Amino acid sequence: MITELIITSTIKITLVIIVILTGVAYSVYAERRISALIQNRIGPNRVGPAGLLQPIADVLKLLLKEDIVPAKATKPIHTLAPMISIFVALCTIAVVPFGDSIHLFSRDIRLQIADVNIGILYILALTSLGVYGITLSGWSSNNKYSLFGGLRSSAQMISYELSMGLSVVGVILMTGSLSLQDIVLHQFGWKWNIILQPIGFITFLVAAFAETNRAPFDLPEAEPELVGGYHTEYSSMKFALFFLAEYANMIVSSTVIVTLFLGGWQFPYLQTFGLPPLVVSLLQVFTFVIKVVAMIVFFIWVRWSIPRFRYDQLMNLGWKVMLPLALANIVITALLIAIFRS
Amino acid sequence: MLPNWLARPALAGLGLSPGYSFILYLALIFNHNLNFLQFTFENILILFFSLLAVFGALMMVTRKNPITSALYLILNFFCVSAIYLLLRAQFIAIIQVLVYAGAIMVLFLFVIMLLNLHDESKLSEKITYKKLSAILISLLLFSVLAITVYFSYMNKYREIHSSAETIGTIEVIGNELYTTFSFPFELVSFVLLAAIVGAIVLAKKKFD
Amino acid sequence: MLNNYIPILILMLFAIAFAIVCVFLSKFIGPKNPNPVKLSTYESGMEPVGTARQRFSVKYYMAAMLFILFDIEIVFLYPWAVAYRKFIPNTVYYALIEMSVFIAILLVGYIYMIRKGALNWD
Numbered sequence: 001m002i003t004e005l006i007i008t009s010t011i012k013i014t015l016v017i018i019v020i021l022t023g024v025a026y027s028v029y030a031e032r033r034i035s036a037l038i039q040n041r042i043g044p045n046r047v048g049p050a051g052l053l054q055p056i057a058d059v060l061k062l063l064l065k066e067d068i069v070p071a072k073a074t075k076p077i078h079t080l081a082p083m084i085s086i087f088v089a090l091c092t093i094a095v096v097p098f099g100d101s102i103h104l105f106s107r108d109i110r111l112q113i114a115d116v117n118i119g120i121l122y123i124l125a126l127t128s129l130g131v132y133g134i135t136l137s138g139w140s141s142n143n144k145y146s147l148f149g150g151l152r153s154s155a156q157m158i159s160y161e162l163s164m165g166l167s168v169v170g171v172i173l174m175t176g177s178l179s180l181q182d183i184v185l186h187q188f189g190w191k192w193n194i195i196l197q198p199i200g201f202i203t204f205l206v207a208a209f210a211e212t213n214r215a216p217f218d219l220p221e222a223e224p225e226l227v228g229g230y231h232t233e234y235s236s237m238k239f240a241l242f243f244l245a246e247y248a249n250m251i252v253s254s255t256v257i258v259t260l261f262l263g264g265w266q267f268p269y270l271q272t273f274g275l276p277p278l279v280v281s282l283l284q285v286f287t288f289v290i291k292v293v294a295m296i297v298f299f300i301w302v303r304w305s306i307p308r309f310r311y312d313q314l315m316n317l318g319w320k321v322m323l324p325l326a327l328a329n330i331v332i333t334a335l336l337i338a339i340f341r342s
Numbered sequence: 343m344l345p346n347w348l349a350r351p352a353l354a355g356l357g358l359s360p361g362y363s364f365i366l367y368l369a370l371i372f373n374h375n376l377n378f379l380q381f382t383f384e385n386i387l388i389l390f391f392s393l394l395a396v397f398g399a400l401m402m403v404t405r406k407n408p409i410t411s412a413l414y415l416i417l418n419f420f421c422v423s424a425i426y427l428l429l430r431a432q433f434i435a436i437i438q439v440l441v442y443a444g445a446i447m448v449l450f451l452f453v454i455m456l457l458n459l460h461d462e463s464k465l466s467e468k469i470t471y472k473k474l475s476a477i478l479i480s481l482l483l484f485s486v487l488a489i490t491v492y493f494s495y496m497n498k499y500r501e502i503h504s505s506a507e508t509i510g511t512i513e514v515i516g517n518e519l520y521t522t523f524s525f526p527f528e529l530v531s532f533v534l535l536a537a538i539v540g541a542i543v544l545a546k547k548k549f550d
Numbered sequence: 551m552l553n554n555y556i557p558i559l560i561l562m563l564f565a566i567a568f569a570i571v572c573v574f575l576s577k578f579i580g581p582k583n584p585n586p587v588k589l590s591t592y593e594s595g596m597e598p599v600g601t602a603r604q605r606f607s608v609k610y611y612m613a614a615m616l617f618i619l620f621d622i623e624i625v626f627l628y629p630w631a632v633a634y635r636k637f638i639p640n641t642v643y644y645a646l647i648e649m650s651v652f653i654a655i656l657l658v659g660y661i662y663m664i665r666k667g668a669l670n671w672d
Contacts, residue, residue: 002383002553009557013564066580071589077409083569090565094558114557117511121436121628122558128444132416135451139409142603143591151455155610158448158617165624172631178512232592237576241569312671315613319669323620324660330627331650334634338642341635384552427555437625445621449614455603456611507551516633519626521641524648530626531655534619538659541615542668545608 012113016093024247025055031300038304059240067236070141077140082234082241085133089248092126095119096255097181098288099265102281111265111285112181119180120168123256127164127211131157133245134213134230141233149229152219152311157211159318164207166326170200170333171260184264192263199329201261203322208253210318213246215303219311254295255288262291388428395421408454412447419443430506433515612668623656 029044029051036043044051069078099111116122131154138150171193172178175186187193194201210217226232231242258264265288270280309317398418405411419442426435508514519527591598630649637645663669 002556005553005556006560009560013557013561017564017568063576063579064581065576066582066584067576068584068588070591071586072591074407074409077413079573080413083566083573086569086572087562087565090568091558091562094561113561114554116432116554116558117551118432118436121433121440121512125436125439125444128440128448131444131448132451135448135455136409136413139451139455139603141591142601144593144604147455147603147606151606151610154448154452155613158445159613162617162620162624165621166627169624169627169631172628173634176632176635178628178632227592227594236580237572240576241572315669315671320664327653327657330631331653334646334649337634338638338646341638341642428552430551432551433629441618441621441625445614445618449611449618452611452614456606456608512629512632513636516629516631517636519629520633520637520645520648527626528648528651528655531623531652534623535655535659538616538619538656539662541612541619542663542666545612545615545668546666 008109009113012109016098016113017090020090020093020248020251021244023251024244025059027247027251027296027300028058028243029055030297031303034297034300035304038301062236062240065236067238068233070143070233072142073233074140074142077136078233079238081133081137081140082238082245083133084136085130085245086241086248088126088130088133089245089252092123092249092252093255095122095180096252096259097184097264098255099281099285102285103277111281115179115181117179119178119183120172120260121178124161124165124168128158128161130211130249133242137234137242138230141230143233145227145232146230149226149232152226153213153230156213156217156219156314156318159315160207160210160217160322163203163318163322163326164211166323166330167197167200167204167207168260169330170197170326173330173333173337180259180264184259184266187263187266189268192266193261197261197329197333199325200333203326203329204261205257206317206322208257209299209302210314212249212253212299214250214299216306216309217314218303218308219314250299251292251296254292254299257295258288258291262295264288264291384428388425391421391424391428395425409451412450412454415450416443416447419447429510431510433510433512609669609671616663616668619659620656623652626652 032054033043033051035041044054047053047057069075094113095116097110097112097115101108101110103109134157135150135154138146138148138153141147171183174193174196175183177183177186183193209215213219228234231239234242265284267283267287270283270287275283395418398414398421402411402414402418405414419438423435423438423443426438627649630645634642634645
C-alpha cells in the first residue's frame with residue numbers, strides 16, 4: 001500500500017517537475033517574445049523554428065560559464081541562498097490540484113501530489129521561507145547593491161505576505177476548509193471565488209505580484225539604482241537557479257491564483273454534458289492548464305505595461321491600502337455569510 | 343530587544359529545548375520495557391528529526407558567525423515542526439514553520455544584520471557569567487520539561503492516542519478556541535496590542 | 551493521515567537533489583580561471599569603498615517586527631475562518647462579534663502605528 005503510494009507519487013512528482021521546468025523555459029521565451037511584441041521588436045527568432053530552442057541554448061550557455069564567487073563573500077551561505085530559492089519554488093506546487101482524479105491502469109489516481117488538511121497554510125509557510133533565499137544572497141555577497149536589493153526585497157515580501165494571508169482568509173470563510181481540493185470543488189458552476197470574493201482576489205493578486213518580485217514590484221532588482229539587486233554577484237548555474245526560481249514562482253503563483261479564485265480545474269457544467277469519465281478528467285486538466293497559461297500571460301503583460309513603483313509608494317500600498325482592504329473584506333464576508341446562511 | 347549578554351543564553355536555551363525533548367523521548371523509550379522501540383518507519387523518522395534537531399541546536403550555539411547560527415536555528419525549527427507532524431499535530435506543525443521559521447527568524451536575521459557586529463570575536467568572549475546564565479536557563483527549562491513530562495505522561499503514555507489525529511486538525515482547534523477558550527483568545531489581542539505599542543515606542547527615538 | 555505527507559517528503563527530497571546537482575554541475579563543467587580583479591566585489595567598475603555590511607535604516611527592523619505581530623493575528627484568523635460555518639445558525643453572531651472585537655483591538659495598534667509614522671519611508 002505504502003510502496004504503491006510512493007511509486008505513484010514519485011511518478012507524479014517527476015512529471016510535475018518536468019512540466020514546471022519546461023514551463024519555466026518557455027515562459028522565459030514567452031516573456032521575451034511578448035515584450036518584443038509590445039515594444040515593436042522581433043525578439044529571439046534564430047535558434048530553432050521561431051526561436052523555440054532559445055531556452056535550451058540559454059541553459060547550456062549558463063551551464064558552461066565560470067562560477068564566480070567573490071573573494072569577500074561568505075561562501076557557504078552564498079552557495080546556500082539560490083538553493084533555498086529553488087527549493088521553495090519547487091515545493092510549493094505540492095498541494096495544488098491540477099485535476100480531480102483520473103481512472104488509469106484500473107485504479108483512481110488523484111491529480112494532486114498531496115491533499116493535506118492544512119493545504120493553503122503549507123503554501124503560505126513555504127512562501128514565507130522564500131525571503132531567506134533573497135536576504136541571504138544579498139548579505140552573503142558582501143556587495144552594497146546586493147545587500148540593499150536583498151533588504152528591500154525581504155521587507156517588501158514580508159509586508160505583502162500579510163495582505164496575502166488575509167485575502168486567503170476570505171476564501172477559507174467561503175469554503176470552510178484549508179484543503180485546496182475542497183476549495184476547487186466548492187467553486188462548481190459559476191461560483192468562482194473571483195465573483196464571490198472580488199476584493200480578496202485583487203488583494204491576493206497584488207500580493208502575488210509583490211511576492212514573486214515581478215514588475216511593477218520589481219524593486220529588488222531595479223537596474224538603474226541597484227544593478228542586478230540581490231543576484232549581482234551571482235553567475236553560472238547559481239544565477240540560473242535564481243532566474244529559474246523567479247519564473248517557477250510566477251508559474252506556481254499562477255496555479256495558486258487559479259485554484260483559489262478562478263475555479264481551479266473546474267470547467268462550468270462539464271459534468272452535465274454526459275462525456276466519458278476519462279475525457280472529462282483530461283478536459284479538466286486541460287482547462288487548468290489553459291487558465292494557468294492565461295494567468296502567466298497576464299503576469300508578463302503587466303510587467304511590460306506598468307512602470308515600477310517607488311519604494312515608499314510600494315510600502316504604503318502594502319501597509320496602508322492592501323492590509324486594511326483585506327481586513328475589511330474578511331469582516332464583510334463573515335457578516336454576509338452570517339446574514340444569508342442563518 | 344534583550345541586552346546582548348542575555349540574548350545569547352536565552353537563544354541557547356530556546357535552541358536546546360528540542361535537544362532536551364529528545365533526551366526525554368529516549369527516557370520514555372527505556373522506561374517502558376522497550377515498548378516504544380519498535381523500528382517502524384514513523385519511529386525512525388522521529389528519531390532522525392530529533393537527532394537533526396539536536397545537531398542544529400548544538401551547531402547554533404557553537405558557531406561564531408551569528409548568521410550561520412540563525413540558519414541552524416531555522417533547521418532546528420524545521421525538525422521540531424516535523425516532530426509535531428509525526429505526533430499528528432498538523433496545524434501546530436505548519437504554524438511552527440509559518441511563525442517561527444517564516445517570521446521570527448526573519449526579524450532575527452534583520453537584527454543581526456542591523457547590529458552588524460564587525461568584530462565577530464566580540465560574541466565569543468570568555469566571560470563566565472554568560473555561560474553560567476546559559477547553563478542556568480537551560481537547566482531551568484530542562485527541569486520544567488522534565489517535571490511536566492514526568493507527572494503527565496509517565497505510566498500513561500505508551501503510544502500516540504487514537505484521538506490525536508482529530509485533535510490536531512484545524513477544525514477542532516477552531517471549534518475549541520472560539521467557544522471554550524474565547525476569553526483567553528480575546529486577551530491575546532491585548533498582548534499583541536501591547537507588543538505593537540512597545541515595538542513602536544522602543545524604536546521611535548531612532549526615526550524621530 | 552501521515553501517509554498524506556509522504557509525497558511532500560519525496561518532493562522535498564527531489565527539490566533538494568535538484569538544487570545540489572545544479573550548483574555542483576556548474577562547478578565541475580564551467581571553466582576555472584579566477585584572478586583578483588574578477589573576484590573583487592562589483593561596484594560599477596570602481597574600486598570598492600569600505601565594507602558592504604553597513605548599518606541600515608531601522609525601518610526594516612520596524613517592518614519585520616510589525617510583520618510578526620500582524621502575522622500572529624492572521625494565524626488566529628485561520629482556525630476561526632475554518633470553523634465559522636459550523637457556528638451557523640446558533641452561535642454565528644457570537645463568533646462574528648468575538649472576532650470583530652479581536653480585530654478592533656488590534657486596529658487600535660494599527661492606527662497608533664500609522665499615526666506615529668512607524669512605516670513612513672521617505
